Amino acid sequence: MVAAREPTMEDVARAAGVSRSTVSRVFQDGGSVSPDAQIAVREAAASLGYVPNLVASGLAGGSRQQLGLLIRDATNPAYGHLHAEMHRAATRSGRTLVSVTAFRHEYGSAEVEGLRRLIGLRVGGVFVGTGVTGPEDLHRATAAVPTMVLGRPNEDPRLESVSYDERAHGRMVLDEVAARGHRRIGVLTAPLLYSRVFDLRSRAVLERARERSVHAVPLDLLPVEEGVVRALDAAWDQGLTCIVCPVDFVALDLLRAAAVRGTDIGEDVSVVSFDGLADGLDIIGLATVRLPVAALAADAMGRMGEILAAPAPLPVRHALHAGTFVPGRTLGTA
Template identity: 70%
Template sequence: MTRPPTMEDVARAAGVSRSTVSRVFQGGGERVSPDAMIEVHEAAERLGYVHNLVASGLATRHGRQLGLLIRDATNPAYGHLHAEMNRAVEAAGRTLISVTAFRHDYGTAEVEGLNRLRGQRVAGIFVGTGVTAAEDLVEAVSAVPLMIVGRPNDHPLIESVSYDERSHGRMVAEQLAAAGHRRIAVLNAPLLYSRVFALRMRSLRERCHELGVETREVELLPVEQGVVRALDAAREEHLTCIACPVDYVALDLLRAAAERGVRVPEDVSTVGFDGMGDGLDLLGLATVRLPIAEVAHEAVARMGDLLVRAQESPKGPPAPLTDASPSARHAVHAGQFLPGRTLGPPAEHRRG
């Protein structure tokens, strides 16, 4: 059996030293001339050489690779977060390894994904998921710098840069009240399904109560049935708007409304959250746009601080975190409300 090509083989084929090849693959080409870099990559391609990142030590906690645990990239908000995290990590001169968990795994796949990233010995890990409890992440924090990105977090031992979902829920409630709505349906999902959804809708309900807007809670799951239940409740109980915890649910509601001859917003209004799907402006969906780019770039900068702190510590794993450890920093960024045709005044206001 023919042995796989080695770094020495690439060096001989390219006419350079082994240390030059090492700098090209392990240092991203630092201190290597452009001509030499081209020769090395062309030689590696001819020989079929594949550099082993883990064996080379790039994935140690002092290395260049960072991990991202992300949830359900079919959700546009997570897809955009993935893209922005890649962009920010590359701008910082590092590389990103990502693991995706699907939304119906209820946390199991997230824990497995986190373990896979730790197995890759990445320098630090970003957790951009909405299900796994922060308490279940503390063990990982004691092994490698870890930061929650995107989702709300106030755990005293875990750093985070998040969307201000409390503010977003209140923002939507204020828009509904300003449009004249006084009785609305609110689609709710269990905490286990999404901590983000739960916080958004709880904040919306609380602000509605303060503003004198009555809320009727409707079970979201399964989504195809939840949107129908909300439409039925709106018809039977004279509710004038249906608040959805995420844009893809609002789109399912628009489909169900069209199938039943329910006009939006003439018969019932609807709003969503995220504001990241292609074509939402054409549909005219009223929603909250998440500040994804801002969150991603601050998270990567903050991770750099954590890595520097880890490098300054004595060699070996970080000391276990305890309640006496310094409190973690939590930053939040608020998005903006995007008006759309799906949110209009109640029918009785239009008649007046």
């Protein structure tokens, strides 16, 4: 039995009644093709089951319309939401986004390999939405294309970034905790290698605690299953009235451990966290900082468009977006 032949660009052109070059332009950017011709080409492609070769179209179009996204562990709601919003922003801008995921705990090697794969696809620019690989490695791996760091701390003068203002978030959390009368708190911390975001959030909370004369005790988070239990023990032994978690999934693990031992969260000890993106947090009543993911994605895509359109390199920009604090029953009064 002979396998069915894959439809080609020529087949689409014949079915749509246009030239092959018109079909090519539609799948590159569509900018110079009339709306009627675009509709005819896309309907013909859908009818024939034609799938454009994105790598080839990227080469033909100078790669300007095809961008790459390296995302870390899309099972984490913060990265999952960022992944979705970046694809929405790309679609709105008429571009294609190709994404590669490096899972948690694979650290820098998998992320660098993912970047190399994206650049091998001849993308016009790369977004790096990860929390581990250092700026030196990023710059070395992506020097050939415009690169933008997303959602993580970055002050490297060679790398563009559109990030969450985690320093402001940490200070925001401490101010909310202090406003409810808490004067002895625990702050779960993790090594810089584990997450630059976690590290900055924790340091910002501790820094603001010193300014507000709040006694803050750093507590080792790792491994998470043991760290949350140690935090509950420390709250009991040291009279801590609130525990600050670096991310919501850690806070949820802490709530589970508290339920097992019969600790009343919000009454016996308060819990506050960061991200605010997982489904059901409003039902749980977790007090957290909600990240402005959609605003960050729109800004990043717009800025990449400016970089690609500029006749000469633009000055490196480091943009910050602050989120909002979401009150919840897990943060009670001291």
